[in-house]
Amino acid sequence: MDASFDDPDYDYAASIAGRAMRSMAEQQIAPTPINFAVWFQYFAGSHDDLRNAIDLLIDHNRPFDARTNQNLFETYIAPQVSAAVVDTSERLHAVMGAAKEFLATAIADNHSQMQAISEVADQGKSGLDPKALVAQLMNELARAATRATRLEAGFAEKARELDVIRDSLSKSEERARTDTLTGLANRRALDEFLRKAQVTADWGEPLSVLLLDIDHFKTFNDSFGHGVGDQVLRLMARVLREKVRAQDLPARYGGEELIAVLPGADLATCAELAERIRRAIAECTITRRSTGETLPSISVSIGVAQYRSGEAISDLIERCDRALYLAKGGGRNRVVTEIELDRAGAAG
Incomplete structure (x- = not known):
């Protein structure tokens, strides 16, 4: 679906696209779809390996010529799109082919069995010894049972393969909804969650966001360095994940911004949770893995807002964002709610 000015993803995507295009112009990279895909993913921050590769090239003043750009796309972007699809398609075709073969065998065996039993019945009419007839009939039934067991085992094996494929598809879907760096939900999963939460909120259930x-x-x-920065982001994500409730959704909003959606929580409840998160992060000790060095403490600023029935989700996020920047402007390392926006506006 095409993005529009009403789409809550529009501003974020436009910002990332603008950064990608500016960087491509600075590096004198042709604005082709393939190159744009690489640099959009780089600035979206959802692909660690791609970002590390580009950062390394920049650090060593390597030119981003046509061959380098193509290699980046083929190595980091194209496999994500095609590998899972091709593998799953091939495995499904193999399972369906085997199932078709099993069914054909079962039909043929059934015809053979019916023919054999019919022949035994004809022999009975011609006065053949009853003991011999029983022996032949038992033999045909035993062969039929063996064939059925073999077919059942074959179908069971293919059923297990289908379970594996289904599990693989489920994991692929989960990866498509997860930010690779932090392990939190990504923007796609966030938008889906917000749409569902908005429906409930319009029925009167509170909904808040930090x-x-x-x-x-x-x-x-x-x-x-970026490596340590990534470590910090993962730590922030872990704290956020541990502090929110089971029904909440913690997600990566973009860059170093994280978000949590709290269905059923009013502004006061959300602000209280935000304060617990802020304190927990301020108390964290960060150690550089490579040297064991203790790094300076990290603090966070948090904005909190509550959904107003009938409004666009983008308006809710915008108020939350303004509260966040009021927190930063007020000295950082603090929680600010939308109520303080109203006070700041009245004071101004």
């Missing part, structure tokens, strides 16, 4: 941003993250990245 938006979390790591303070001075760019400075931290510049000082200690």
Whole structure:
């Protein structure tokens, strides 16, 4: 489905696309669909290996010529799109072919069995010894039972293969909904969850959202490198995942921003949870894996807002975002709710 100005994903996608195009222009990279796919994924931050590869090329002042760009696409983008589809398709064809063969065998065996029993019956009419007839009939029945057992085993094996394929498809779907760096839900899963939560909220159930941003993250990245920055993001994601309730959805919103959607929670409940998250992160000790060095503590700013019946989800996120930036403007390492936006507006 094409994005529109009403799509809550539009602003995010447009921002990422703009950064990708600007960077491509700076690197003098032709704006082809393949190149754009690479750089869009790079700035979306959802593919660690791709980002590390590009960062390494930039650090070594390597030119992004046509061959390099093609290699990046074929190595990191194309396999994600095609490998799972091709593998699943081939396995399904193999299972369906085997099942078709089993069915054909079963039909042929059934005809053979009916013919053999019919012949035994004809022999009975001609006065053949009853003992011989019983022996022949028992033999045919035993052969039929053997064939049935063999077919049953074959179908059971293919059923297990179908279970494996179904599990593989389920895992592929889960990967498609998960941010690879943090393990949290990605924007696709977030948007689906918000749409469903909005329906319930329009029936009167409260719905609140908190938006979390790591303070001075760019400075931290510049000082200690992207690898350590990634470690910090994973730590923030773990804290968020541990603190939210089972019915909530923690997700990566973009860059160093994380989000949590809380169905059934009013503004006060969400703000209380946000404060617990803020304190837990402030108390974290971060150690550099390569050296064992203890790094400076990290703090986060959090904005909180509650859904208003009938409004667009983008409006809810926008209020949450403004609360977040009010928290940053107020000194960082704090939680600000939309109520304080109203106070700030009245004071202004």
